[in-house]
Amino acid sequence: MSRAEAVRRTSPLWTLGLFRSELLTTFRRWRTVALLGVLAAVPVLVGIAVRIETGDGSPAGGGGGGGGGPAFISQITNNGLFLVFTALAATLPFFLPMAIGVVAGDALAGEANAGTLRYLLVAPAGRTRLLLAKYATVMAFCLVATLVVAVSALLVGALLFPLGDLTTISGTRIGFGEGLARALLIALVVAASLIGVAALGLFVSTLTNSGIAAMATTVGLLITVQILDQIPQLHALHPYLFSHYWLSFADLMREPVHWDDLTKNLGLQALYAAVFGSAAWARFTSKDITA
Amino acid sequence: MAPYESENTTAAEEVDEPRTGRRRAARYVVPVTVMGVAAATIGLVPAIASSGDPDLPEITAAQLIExxxxxxxxxxxxxxxxxxxxxxxxxxxxENSIASGAMGQGEEGGSSADPSAKLTELASGTHTLRVAADGPDRQKVSLLEDAAEYSLIRNGENLWGYDSGSNAVYHATVDKSGEEREQQPPATPKDFAEEALKSVDDTTSVTVDGTAQVAGRDAYKLVVEPKQSGSTVGAISIAVDHETGMPLKFTLTPSSGGAAVVDVGFTKVSFDRPAASTFEFTPPKGAEVTEDDELDHGREHPGKPERAPKSEEDLAKGLDGLKMLGEGWNSIATFDTGSEGGLPTGEAGGDLGGFLGSLGDQVKGDFGTGTVFSTRLVNALITEDGKVYVGTVTKDALVKAADAGK
Incomplete structure (x- = not known):
């Protein structure tokens, strides 16, 4: 009895310890490292492609035509900082959420698949706390993955293109320091945009004992939602799809910042986190752990 | 592993199955509740936010117009x-292919930052604009696009257009007199309201219809309605800020009912002086700058590709003989294209003529036969002998006018 009380008293530390060990396990996996490597490679590819294309002095993005390629691509040659925005715009629709889907889908189902979940539950931390630690780990991965893209883009941008004052998309000028601050803010918003997918992936992960099935389902749902978001007849549904406001991070580059869609995006992500997080909790705390 | 623990758990489960079953189901109440609360919030918050119309002192329509x-x-x-x-x-x-065709043509002499090319986009769909003004010399209008923006900035003598999507810049110099300003298409509720109030005469009823909240400000609602029947304009509602007298919202509803044809309104407004940096613009490095002079030859027929069919010229000639029939809201513009055979493009255009014909409705009257092209606001009748009747009136009114003109 006294031992149990001791455990209860030190519970915050327990959660923290659990979170730390989860974090280490996740980031030590080769799979995670490979995912981050792929993400870091995207800005390198974009940067080199733009550099080669504009080597003869022609502007990127097909000159005056615009519309082609990811957002901000036409400004990269003038300011390397724009590569950060382009890289995030290019990875956000698919690469980033796919990586999150893999990590989140694997979180519980992978453990169950490997037969290690029951050992985790032997520790007197409780299922709710384990779930929280898992979710915190996935969110940490969201942040790390986004920062990897942003930092890699910043390095490539600084190497290949000039840096300096930048023009916001509203046509006003801001200094490089403020530009960097906005880039960091944008990276945080992009990371927050992935909260919904992370919660969805975790919920799917509680439904099955197969890690592969959970990952495939999460990524499949991601693709389905992206397709639904493109069908004009379903426009009434669009504001409730987690990917609908993803590109609103670009609104941070307006002057003054246009907050409407940004707040909608964050609210929607919070809603997805609440609904699927509690659904994951309901499922995980009442499920039979057989492996 | 499986054989071991399945024995354990099934044994344990059998003992308290009804109880755990109920407890398990109970847990799912949480996500369902969260969803329910969210749905209720989404549904109720706008209803609560727009709680009641503000109380403002009575005002007459004449006072409000003043x-x-x-x-x-x-x-x-x-x-x-x-x-x-x-x-x-x-x-x-x-539509897209036509647009891209026009764009492609623009590549040669034009620029995607040319305002006349850009602001025509406003003619359909929903758009968000940002406006800022500081005195008569400094204005800015920005059209918000996905991850891009088109800004038109006037600062003193300089008029800049900046398309961030393609990093293209358009530059022109304007007279201090501000004549150029008039040529700009209407974008704010104020521009629309002024146009609407110009047409107020004795064929129009103007009333004050209570109050409303627009962009967080208390406003009077001015309703302008045509007295006669036969117009496609149902009513025009203008919300006027009670303090500054500035129109905040303009809504034009068609007489046929349904959604508004034009709905322009502030969603946010502030009457403070905008930051000076808002109006400062220097073309970013590497941006393609197009000077207005370079576009001059394109300017003569703004928005019309040079390869326009010959009949375009006929039409222009016909415009000289433009006559107005009727008065007030029911006035109909009429002119003679001079080309026998109805649609000006009918024979020359071949397929195109047939295509245009399929968009309109055939009508018959004392005047003969003709084709009516209708939109929700403007209707046009092209008779077989080449006369054109255009107006914001119903089809029947057009036919009547054509009969009378015979």
Whole structure:
């Protein structure tokens, strides 16, 4: 009895310890490292492609035509900082959420698949706390993955293109320091945009004992939602799809910042986190752990 | 592993199955509740937010119109949402190909930052604009696009257009007199309201219809309605800020009912002086700058490709003989294209003529036969002998006018 009380008293530390060990396990996996490597490679590819294309002095993005390629691509040659925005715009629709889907889908189902979940539950931390630690780990991965893209883009941008004052998309000028601050803010918003997918992936992960099935389902749902978001007849549904406001991070580059869609995006992500997080909790705390 | 623990758990489960079953189901109440609360919030918050109309002192329509006229708001910034639904025939993919064709043509002499090319986009769909003004010399209008923006900035003598999507810049110099300003298409509720109030005469009823809240400000609602029947304009509702007399919202509803044809309103507005940096613009490094002089030859027929069919010229000639029939809201513009055989493009255009014909409806009357092209606001009748009747009136009114003109 006294031992149990001791455990209860030190519970915050327990959660923290659990979170730390989860974090280490996740980031030590080769799979995670490979995912981050792929993400870091995207800005390198974009940067080199733009550099080669504009080597003869022609502007990127097909000159005056615009519309082609990811957002901000036409400004990269003038300011390397724009590569950060382009890289995030290019990875956000698919690469980033796919990586999150893999990590989140694997979180519980992978453990169950490997037969290690029951050992985790032997520790007197409780299922709710384990779930929280898992979710915190996935969110940490969201942040790390986004920062990897942003930092890699910043390095490539600084190497290949000039840096300096930048023009916001509203046509006003801001200094490089403020530009960097906005880039960091944008990276945080992009990371927050992935909260919904992370919660969805975790919920799917509680439904099955197969890690592969959970990952495939999460990524499949991601693709389905992206397709639904493109069908004009379903426009009434669009504001409730987690990917609908993803590109609103670009609104941070307006002057003054246009907050409407940004707040909608964050609210929607919070809603997805609440609904699927509690659904994951309901499922995980009442499920039979057989492996 | 499986054989071991399945024995354990099934044994344990059998003992308290009904109880755990109920407890398990109970847990799912949490996500369902969260969803329910969210749905209720989404549904109820707007209803609560728009709670009641503000109490404002009574005002007559004449006083209100005077208030608008006297309004001298020089400094403002805000967000405008503009929705237009003219009911133009949906051309689907064709529209895109026409647009890209026009764009492709623009590549040679034009620029995607040319304002006349850009602001025509406002003619359909929903758009968000940002406006800022500081005195008569400094204005800015930005059209918000996905991850891009088109800004038109006037600062003193310089008029800049900046398309961030393609990093293209357009530059022109304007006279201090501000004549250029008049040529700009209307974008704010104020521009629309002024146009509407110009047409107020004895065929129009103007009333004050209570109050409303627009962009967080208390406003009077001015309703302008045509007295006669036969117009496609049902009513025009203008929300006027009670303090500054500035029109905040403009809604034009068609007489046929349904959604508004034009709905322009501030969603946010502030009458403070905008930051000076808002109006400062220097072309970013590497941006393609197009000077207005270079576009001059394109300017003569703004928005019309040079390869326009010959009949375009005939039409222009016909415009010289433009006559107005009727008065007030039911006035109909008529002119003679001079080309026998109805549609000017009918024979020359071949397929195109047939296509245009399929968009209109055939009508018969004392005048003969003709084709009516209708949108939700403007209807046009082209008779077989080449006369054109255009107006914001119903089809029947057009036919009547054509009969009378015979």
């Amino acid at each position: 208030k608008i006229a006297k309004s001298d708001v020089e400094q403002l910034s805000g967000t405008v949402k503009i929705t237009t639904d003219l009911g133009l025939p949906n051309l689907g993919g064709l």
